[in-house]
Amino acid sequence: MVRALLSVVVSAALLVGAATAAETKFSLSGTNTKITFVGTKADGKHDGGFRNLTGSVTFDGADAGTLKISVDIDVNSIYSDNQMLTNHLKSGDFFNVKSHPKAKFVSTKVEKNGDGYTVTGNLTLLGKTKPVTFPATIDASSQGIKLAASFSIDRTQWGMTYGKGKVDNEVKLNVELTASK
Amino acid sequence: MPPWSEVWDVLRSVLGPSLASAALVYGVLRFVGGERAAAWAAGIALLVGIGAGNLLREAMPWRIDAEQALTLQDWSTALIGAVTGAPGELPPPPRYWLPWLAVVTLAVELLSRVPRVPGLLGWTLRALVAALAGRLLTPLDTQQAQPGLLAVTAGVMLLNWLAAITLARRWRGAGPAIVAGLACALAAGVMLHAHSARLSDLALFPFAALMGIAAVAWRYPGDLGPALAPLALWLPGLAWAAHHETFSEVPTISIVLVGLAPLAWCLGCLPDHWRRGWLRVGLVGLAALLPVLIALGLAMRAVRLEF
Numbered sequence: 001m002v003r004a005l006l007s008v009v010v011s012a013a014l015l016v017g018a019a020t021a022a023e024t025k026f027s028l029s030g031t032n033t034k035i036t037f038v039g040t041k042a043d044g045k046h047d048g049g050f051r052n053l054t055g056s057v058t059f060d061g062a063d064a065g066t067l068k069i070s071v072d073i074d075v076n077s078i079y080s081d082n083q084m085l086t087n088h089l090k091s092g093d094f095f096n097v098k099s100h101p102k103a104k105f106v107s108t109k110v111e112k113n114g115d116g117y118t119v120t121g122n123l124t125l126l127g128k129t130k131p132v133t134f135p136a137t138i139d140a141s142s143q144g145i146k147l148a149a150s151f152s153i154d155r156t157q158w159g160m161t162y163g164k165g166k167v168d169n170e171v172k173l174n175v176e177l178t179a180s181k
Numbered sequence: 182m183p184p185w186s187e188v189w190d191v192l193r194s195v196l197g198p199s200l201a202s203a204a205l206v207y208g209v210l211r212f213v214g215g216e217r218a219a220a221w222a223a224g225i226a227l228l229v230g231i232g233a234g235n236l237l238r239e240a241m242p243w244r245i246d247a248e249q250a251l252t253l254q255d256w257s258t259a260l261i262g263a264v265t266g267a268p269g270e271l272p273p274p275p276r277y278w279l280p281w282l283a284v285v286t287l288a289v290e291l292l293s294r295v296p297r298v299p300g301l302l303g304w305t306l307r308a309l310v311a312a313l314a315g316r317l318l319t320p321l322d323t324q325q326a327q328p329g330l331l332a333v334t335a336g337v338m339l340l341n342w343l344a345a346i347t348l349a350r351r352w353r354g355a356g357p358a359i360v361a362g363l364a365c366a367l368a369a370g371v372m373l374h375a376h377s378a379r380l381s382d383l384a385l386f387p388f389a390a391l392m393g394i395a396a397v398a399w400r401y402p403g404d405l406g407p408a409l410a411p412l413a414l415w416l417p418g419l420a421w422a423a424h425h426e427t428f429s430e431v432p433t434i435s436i437v438l439v440g441l442a443p444l445a446w447c448l449g450c451l452p453d454h455w456r457r458g459w460l461r462v463g464l465v466g467l468a469a470l471l472p473v474l475i476a477l478g479l480a481m482r483a484v485r486l487e488f
Contacts, residue, residue: 043186084487087376092274092426099274099426127271159247162379164239166190 024142026179028055028071033179035073038172048080048089050103057179061142064117069107069147076101093162100126110138119149125158136175144180149173183486194237195382199389200396203230208397219403220294223358223394224287227408230390231280240382241280245273263317266324276422278317279383283411285310290346290410311339311414318418320425334417341413341443348446348469349406355395356462360449360469361409362391367473368416368439374480375427375436380419387412413443430483438476445472 029052036049055071076097080086090097107121113135120133134151152170203226210222235241244251245259262268263278289310293303315335316324324331349357369384394408420440424433448469467474 082487084376084484087428088378090428091375091377091379092276092422093377093379096274096426097428156247161239161242161247 023058024061025056025058026145026181028053028057028177028179030077032177033071034174034176035071036174038174040168040170040172041166046080046082046085048078048086050074050077051079052077055105057145057147057177059140059145064138064140064145065110065112067107067110067119067138067140067145069105069110069119069121071105073103073105074101075103094160096126105132123153123158126160128158130157142181145177147175147177149175191385195234195385196389198237199230199234199386200393202233202393203227203390204393204397206230207394208401211397211401211403216401216403219398219401219405220407221291223398223403223405224291224407224410226394227387227390227411228280228283228287230393231283231386234382234386234389235280238382240379240386241277243280245277246271260317263321264313266321268321274422274426275318275320276380276383276418276426278314279415279418282310282314282317282414282418285313286342286411286414287407290407294407307342308335308339311335311342314338314414314418318414318421320421323421323425334421337441337444338414338417341417341441342410344443344446344450345409345413346406348449349404349409351450353404354402355398356466357409357446357449358391358395358398358405360446360466361412361443362388362395363466363470364416364442364446364473365391365412367470367477368419368442370477371431371435371439371473371480372419372423372427374477374484374486375423375429375431376484377423377427380423380427383415383419383422387415409443409446416440416442431480432483435476435479435483438472438479442470442473442476445469 030050033053033055034049035053036047039046039048050073052074053071055069057067057069059067075095076090078086078089078095078097080089089095092099102124104124105121107119108131109118109120111118111120116135116137118133119136120131122129123132132151132153134149136147136149139146150172152172154169155171156164156169206229207222207226210225211219214222245255249255258269259273259277262272263275289303289306292298293300293306312335315331315338319331319334345357345361348360365384365388369381369388372380372384391408394405398405417440420436423431423436423439446469449465451465
């Protein structure tokens with residue numbers, strides 16, 4: 001009886017160990033991951049991005065559909081093509097960095113879609129969490145992962161409402177991730 | 182200089198509606214009620230003017246959550262959280278309370294002027310409102326780090342209030358509204374240099390409303406105290422918002438001087454013979470605006486705006 005119980009426990013431990021060993025994890029940082037944006041208004045546009053972030057990408061080493069992405073963005077590292085604009089973006093008019101220093105994205109699903117993939121996840125900005133879905137090209141293996149995505153979000157959904165009618169609500173986001181062992 | 186499109190946008194969506202609606206409300210109420218109605222006419226006109234400007238610019242959202250209608254329960258929960266220092270998951274920023282406090286300030290000021298209300302009661306109510314405003318408008322992390330600043334803020338607000346209503350009592354006519362309005366306009370300039378268009382709008386709304394009131398009060402004067410009283414809390418509240426939310430090279434002293442601006446209005450309480458003649462009026466007015474003029478000068482020296 002004791003021997004049977006012991007063998008079950010050992011087998012279970014081996015199975016868990018096997019599953020963990022198969023999972024591949026890559027750390028993300030501002031060095032290997034670029035998140036940039038383009039904000040537009042009637043008479044022009046501005047480019048910018050976030051310099052600092054941390055996070056990870058895990059998957060089974062073979063199938064990109066098993067990807068799990070988690071990114072914490074340091075909103076205070078925001079930059080743009082104009083220093084005054086950067087300061088304005090940090091203010092309460094937009095990102096309100098002093099009250100909400102972090103933004104977060106956590107994926108919930110990655111599905112194959114034709115030649116590419118569709119990534120679904122939750123984006124937390126200004127303390128509010130909303131689902132986002134976007135197309136992405138992903139090239140993943142146990143040695144490295146490359147992900148590129150370009151999509152738009154409506155900033156007002158996260159409570160970033162100031163400037164409606166002057167600054168476009170749609171903001172284009174670009175993500176480029178290249179992580180390797 | 183900003184592009185003409187920006188200037189026109191401000192004229193059309195901020196200054197125009199605020200000025201016109203405040204002038205209309207004060208004019209009608211003052212005409213119908215006579216000089217005795219000037220006090221409450223001015224107070225109501227200020228709030229209407231601020232509301233009219235905000236209608237188009239939405240610098241002050243009424244909703245706590247932009248996606249949900251404001252309910253009494255949500256509002257009272259947010260208020261209790263802010264007062265007790267235990268905010269909920271997504272509390273509104275301190276500046277959210279500015280218009281609500283303006284309404285309460287006006288109500289208390291008008292109540293204090295009812296003949297049967299003892300003076301001590303009136304000042305007690307004013308002190309309570311100043312204390313509440315200090316609690317709501319001083320950022321919570323600042324209160325926790327430096328608890329004494331809460332009392333300082335409330336004290337400044339109460340002194341501002343005293344200066345504002347004393348100025349209006351001693352100087353009947355358009356003068357107090359012009360002085361207070363110009364102080365708000367200069368404060369808007371400081372906010373702009375601090376890179377916050379929203380806070381600049383929040384200073385321009387009362388500026389335009391007061392100019393509208395002044396335009397009518399020039400012909401139909403009266404005690405405009407209730408229109409000035411809300412600014413005793415509004416300007417320090419804006420100063421705290423600027424300190425807490427903005428990123429710029431504008432020196433802290435500039436922000437502080439915006440909050441202290443109403444204290445200088447005491448200079449407008451000088452005896453009447455000091456205010457005879459345009460030159461003297463101009464000099465007294467200028468002196469009353471000195472803190473905000475210095476604030477804007479320092480801000481302009483630190484930050485060069487580009488449009």
